[in-house]
Amino acid sequence: MTNDILVFAEQRNDVVHPAALQLVMPAKALAATTGGKVVACLIGDKLDNAMAAVEKTGVDRIIAVSAPQLGLYSAVRYRTALATAIANVEPRIVLLAATFMGRDLAPRVAVKTQAALATDVVELTISGDGALDVRRPVYNGKAFCHVSFPEDRLAIASVRPNTFSAPAGGSGAARAALAYTPGPGDDRINVQEIARSAGAVKDVTEADIIVSGGRALKSEDNFKILYELAQELDAAVGASRAACDAGYQPHSRQVGLTGKTVTPRLYIACGISGAIQHLAGMRGSKVIVAINTDKEAPIFKLADYGIVADVFKVVPALTAEVQRLKG
Amino acid sequence: MKILVLVRQVPDSTTTIKIRPDAKDIERTGVKMVVNPFDEFAIEQAVLLREKRPDVQSVTALIVGPATAAEALRTALAVGADDGMHLQDDAFTALDELQMAALIAAVVQGGGYDLILLGKQEIDLDSGQLGPALAEALDWPHVGATVKLEFAADGKSFVARRRIEGAEEVVQLALPAVVTADKGLCEMRYPSLPNLMKAKKKPVKVVKAADVPGLAEAVGRVGGTALHTFQPPPARPAGKLIAGEPDQAAKELVRLLREEAKAI
Ligand SMILES: Cc1cc2nc3c(=O)[nH]c(=O)nc-3n(C[C@H](O)[C@H](O)[C@H](O)COP(=O)(O)OP(=O)(O)OC[C@H]3O[C@@H](n4cnc5c(N)ncnc54)[C@H](O)[C@@H]3O)c2cc1C
Numbered sequence: 001m002t003n004d005i006l007v008f009a010e011q012r013n014d015v016v017h018p019a020a021l022q023l024v025m026p027a028k029a030l031a032a033t034t035g036g037k038v039v040a041c042l043i044g045d046k047l048d049n050a051m052a053a054v055e056k057t058g059v060d061r062i063i064a065v066s067a068p069q070l071g072l073y074s075a076v077r078y079r080t081a082l083a084t085a086i087a088n089v090e091p092r093i094v095l096l097a098a099t100f101m102g103r104d105l106a107p108r109v110a111v112k113t114q115a116a117l118a119t120d121v122v123e124l125t126i127s128g129d130g131a132l133d134v135r136r137p138v139y140n141g142k143a144f145c146h147v148s149f150p151e152d153r154l155a156i157a158s159v160r161p162n163t164f165s166a167p168a169g170g171s172g173a174a175r176a177a178l179a180y181t182p183g184p185g186d187d188r189i190n191v192q193e194i195a196r197s198a199g200a201v202k203d204v205t206e207a208d209i210i211v212s213g214g215r216a217l218k219s220e221d222n223f224k225i226l227y228e229l230a231q232e233l234d235a236a237v238g239a240s241r242a243a244c245d246a247g248y249q250p251h252s253r254q255v256g257l258t259g260k261t262v263t264p265r266l267y268i269a270c271g272i273s274g275a276i277q278h279l280a281g282m283r284g285s286k287v288i289v290a291i292n293t294d295k296e297a298p299i300f301k302l303a304d305y306g307i308v309a310d311v312f313k314v315v316p317a318l319t320a321e322v323q324r325l326k327g
Numbered sequence: 328m329k330i331l332v333l334v335r336q337v338p339d340s341t342t343t344i345k346i347r348p349d350a351k352d353i354e355r356t357g358v359k360m361v362v363n364p365f366d367e368f369a370i371e372q373a374v375l376l377r378e379k380r381p382d383v384q385s386v387t388a389l390i391v392g393p394a395t396a397a398e399a400l401r402t403a404l405a406v407g408a409d410d411g412m413h414l415q416d417d418a419f420t421a422l423d424e425l426q427m428a429a430l431i432a433a434v435v436q437g438g439g440y441d442l443i444l445l446g447k448q449e450i451d452l453d454s455g456q457l458g459p460a461l462a463e464a465l466d467w468p469h470v471g472a473t474v475k476l477e478f479a480a481d482g483k484s485f486v487a488r489r490r491i492e493g494a495e496e497v498v499q500l501a502l503p504a505v506v507t508a509d510k511g512l513c514e515m516r517y518p519s520l521p522n523l524m525k526a527k528k529k530p531v532k533v534v535k536a537a538d539v540p541g542l543a544e545a546v547g548r549v550g551g552t553a554l555h556t557f558q559p560p561p562a563r564p565a566g567k568l569i570a571g572e573p574d575q576a577a578k579e580l581v582r583l584l585r586e587e588a589k590a591i
Contacts, residue, residue: 107460142344150551188468203493266590317577
């Protein structure tokens, strides 16, 4: 085992996931303690642009595992490829982003490499005995917990998106290529296609800003006012379960316990009461705004800024003001 | 086709979480325990397959937990699982998620199962590790966060859709396989009182650590993390209520978001 930190730089279509670039900051901090290097691993088919983006974060070394069969994500092929990189680098710690891919891949890789794993972590330190110690949300964000790792085993952690920012200005990383040798079971998952769910509209998990609507919107048509504000803010539109169950928005936009967990820079809750199961999906947002006619609505307890008023009056006014300032 | 569905028992999602004074765990007395919501989708999917496909021989529900976990197992049986397996031993309480996967793999191996269904995540520890880790421990393929599952006519393979950023992956797999369920796959039917009574008569096999050959080796190969200190979430600073007419309030909010919060 070396003292290196390996970062899995997840990409699709030669574009690195922003959450993967955010791994470099904690990786550098850990490497400063262990005395190792930060090595990024990319897996895919065409990786030139992705490698250039990773290089800018200032990693020491980049390893590419590229093959035509790796063009689309497959849990078993990517597991084999990442395990190959781990065997090559022999890192002390591996970091992935807790994205859809990272959540799916990390447990497989951890079992394959006989490692220990913690998912969705928000803090990483090396404890007195030299082992990794992390902090992660539990009980849908209603508590946090420290998790210690055993000292004698590879430690793998997936990091919650938007917890750290991506460093810039790096260059000159050493590059190496590793061959992908298919394992015996690697062809058992056949990825047929990636189907975009809602046209070109941004998904809640991809956006820095989310404008979210609840039952108060009363119809799919009325969600238009949220889409107009979202357009001005380059935001995604989310919804409460009540709004999705009523058919105002597809379930892919649902935020919450049984919907998606989001951690944007700004979350604007419009006509959402703030039920505990909704909070479970968005309480990690940096800044929270609530617009609700009921000043007792629980969402105001969490909100940084609140307006007690009708969404149908406030939201268009917000759109107009943002438009006016853009000129 | 033999189906195994994994059930976990978790605090109800409305539970107020209090940390114990020693910070080693949460307060557990008086906490209402329910079937993990994502596992509910998996249970329903298993039962739907059993009802629709003549080639489905059986649905077995498996739970790991103390005696009180039997209640969650009974829900699965009332909804339509044929029999249950309850892995119940003090030795299991210290296992982390990867070790839990190793335990279940050791129990399931050689059981002749073709499809294992479970929720994509457990809403207590929110780790989401079990499904993919179990698949790897069994050396099976898996699909995570599945929102749609369609079997081929011969019942040997299926096409699944799984949720990713702003899109769905469409994947094809042959059995045996592990499938983890996301919201949208299906909603669990309500376990009726008569069915809950009938469920009491369905066979449940209790499995102890001593019944699992090679357990120590399997569990010793992976994991070993320990939860050691719990804390409440960081307090958010008190929010600001912006007064005034909607137009004025909107202007003020935009100003604060730009100048104070620097969020837009
Ligand atoms: C197991 C489980 C899982 C769940 N998962 C989720 C989940 O993932 N996501 C989720 O969101 N919910 C989830 N729920 C449901 C949750 O409990 C709530 O029912 C839901 O979040 C309520 O949605 P809402 O806030 O839109 O509706 P309501 O609670 O009805 O709130 C509507 C709000 O709009 C306000 N309002 C009305 N008119 C106006 C107006 N003109 N202008 C401004 N404000 C107005 C009202 O004052 C009210 O506060 C789950 C529940 C369970 C049991």
